[in-house]
Amino acid sequence: MTVRRLILLTALPLLLAACDGGGDPVEQAMREASTKNQAATVVEGTVSRPEDHSAHRAPADxxxxxxxxxxxxxxxxxxxxxxxxxxxxxxxxxxxxxxxxxxxxxxxxxxxxxxxxxxxxxxxxxxxxxxxxxxxxxxxxxxx
Incomplete structure (x- = not known):
């Protein structure tokens, strides 16, 4: 993945949030969470793959x-x-x-x-x- 694409993927939620002039509080909370989650997925120059569903598995305890x-x-x-x-x-x-x-x-x-x-x-x-x-x-x- 190129650095340019990585930056775009990281910045996209922020740009979308900036374009929104308000609206539904649920959508706003989801946008904020998405922005935080997107930033958290960018680790050491990699982005988690959409096909990786490991985050949806129930924890052992x-x-x-x-x-x-x-x-x-x-x-x-x-x-x-x-x-x-x-x-x-x-x-x-x-x-x-x-x-x-x-x-x-x-x-x-x-x-x-x-x-x-x-x-x-x-x-x-x-x-x-x-x-x-x-x-x-x-x-x-x-x-x-």
């Missing part, structure tokens, strides 16, 4: 933090697997509703368990945004 979310994660995955539709559009909406419900459930765990004001703020923003989007998706009707 999940710890109290991960155990707090185990039930909500399992329920989200169960609901997403059960969600279906006759068309791609219908299946997408059904699965995304389940996915967003999982996000709300995890945010509720964070509100119940976290004492960090920033985490609590982000959890409240997730609940508001995802609840609004669930209502929007439930109101969606196929055009044909």
């Amino acid at each position: 999940p710890g109290a933090g991960n155990r707090a979310f185990a039930a909500s994660e399992a329920e989200m995955h169960r609901l997403m697997a059960a969600a279906s539709g006759e068309t791609v559009d219908q299946a997408y909406i059904a699965k995304m509703i389940a996915h967003h419900q999982g996000a709300v459930a995890m945010a509720e765990v964070a509100l119940r368990e976290s004492r960090d004001p920033e985490v609590r703020r982000m959890a409240q923003a997730v609940i508001a945004a995802q609840t609004r989007e669930i209502a929007e998706m439930r109101a969606w009707r196929p055009t044909s």
Whole structure:
């Protein structure tokens, strides 16, 4: 990978964040986290490869933090697997509703368990945004 491309990959999240004039607090928090994560992936001139899913593996000892979310994660995955539709559009909406419900459930765990004001703020923003989007998706009707 060239230095030029490495710089571009590192700077892109910062440039995108600078172009945004505000907006959804969840998107802002995600942009900030993306910027931090992108900077962390650039180590000794290398960038982690997208096909490397090692970060998604459960740790050998999940710890109290991960155990707090185990039930909500399992329920989200169960609901997403059960969600279906006759068309791609219908299946997408059904699965995304389940996915967003999982996000709300995890945010509720964070509100119940976290004492960090920033985490609590982000959890409240997730609940508001995802609840609004669930209502929007439930109101969606196929055009044909």
